Amino acid sequence: MLTLYDAPRCPYCARVRIVLAEKGVELELVEIDLDDRPAWIYEKNASGRVPVIEEDGWVLPESAVIMEYLEERYPEPALLPADPAERALARLALVRAEALTGPYYALRRREDGARARLDAELARLDAALAMRPWLGGAEYGLADIGLVPWVLRARDMLGVRLDPFPALSDWLGRLLERPAVAAEAEIVAAL
Ligand SMILES: N[C@@H](CCC(=O)N[C@@H](CS)C(=O)NCC(=O)O)C(=O)O
Numbered sequence: 001m002l003t004l005y006d007a008p009r010c011p012y013c014a015r016v017r018i019v020l021a022e023k024g025v026e027l028e029l030v031e032i033d034l035d036d037r038p039a040w041i042y043e044k045n046a047s048g049r050v051p052v053i054e055e056d057g058w059v060l061p062e063s064a065v066i067m068e069y070l071e072e073r074y075p076e077p078a079l080l081p082a083d084p085a086e087r088a089l090a091r092l093a094l095v096r097a098e099a100l101t102g103p104y105y106a107l108r109r110r111e112d113g114a115r116a117r118l119d120a121e122l123a124r125l126d127a128a129l130a131m132r133p134w135l136g137g138a139e140y141g142l143a144d145i146g147l148v149p150w151v152l153r154a155r156d157m158l159g160v161r162l163d164p165f166p167a168l169s170d171w172l173g174r175l176l177e178r179p180a181v182a183a184e185a186e187i188v189a190a191l
Contacts, residue, residue: 003028005044005052008187010034011101011149012063013051017187018145019067021180023074064094067142079141090136093143097150100125104150107158118154119164125151126165134171140178148175149184156188 004020006013006029020027032041032050044052045061052061053069060066071079080087100121106114125147128135136143151172154160162169175181 001026001028001055003030003054005030005032005041005050005054007032007034007050009191010050011153012049014149014152014184014187015063015145016051016053016066016070018148018180018184019070019079019142021183022077022079022145022178023070025070025074064097064146067094067146071142079145081137081139081141086137090141090143093135094146097146100147100150104154104158107154107160115160118160122151122154122160122162122165122168126168129167129171133174140175144171144175145181148172148181152185152188156185157191 002020002025004013004016004027006017008031032038034050037048041050041052042048044054044059047061049061051063051066052059053066054060060069067079080090100118103114103117103121107118125135132138134140134144135147151162151168155162155172162172176185
């Protein structure tokens with residue numbers, strides 16, 4: 001049985017929750033109180049951060065690494081394209097996720113110029129999604145899962161309007177038709 005050390009409000013954990021749900025992996029969720037973390041979480045991840053997964057005593061932190069591990073460990077349904085060039089583009093979107101997460105956290109900290117930086121990145125994603133249906137290319141997958149937790153939280157927790165970004169809004173609408181992503185919208189609504 002796979003264990004996920006999790007926090008509902010954590011968008012990095014959301015990435016992992018979505019992948020596990022898409023792949024139908026049975027799991028035990030252990031909720032970590034981020035405001036009062038148990039000392040033992042540092043034994044599982046030296047930074048004390050979640051998400052962390054554990055399987056038969058083997059422990060893995062870091063959401064992007066966990067997503068790729070899950071893709072290899074549970075190959076069906078595939079969440080990375082078969083074509084190597086498309087796989088590389090999906091990974092590039094994940095590596096560059098900070099272009100979205102950076103301004104998102106800056107806005108949460110109410111930093112000057114953060115909203116403009118976030119809007120600029122949302123506009124860039126919107127332009128990309130006007131050219132192709134999913135962030136990784138032709139198929140839904142890890143690139144979409146890697147970014148949607150912040151787009152959802154920007155909309156539902158920071159009040160960022162997405163209607164100026166029609167392709168991005170359409171993408172989010174299509175994502176929310178998937179039970180794995182709709183479950184995340186419910187978690188965000190309950191925060
Ligand atoms: N790079 C890590 C970031 C994980 C992360 O920052 N998690 C936050 C919760 S959203 C956390 O555990 N924060 C506690 C802390 O920073 O001490 C990943 O991708 O898993």
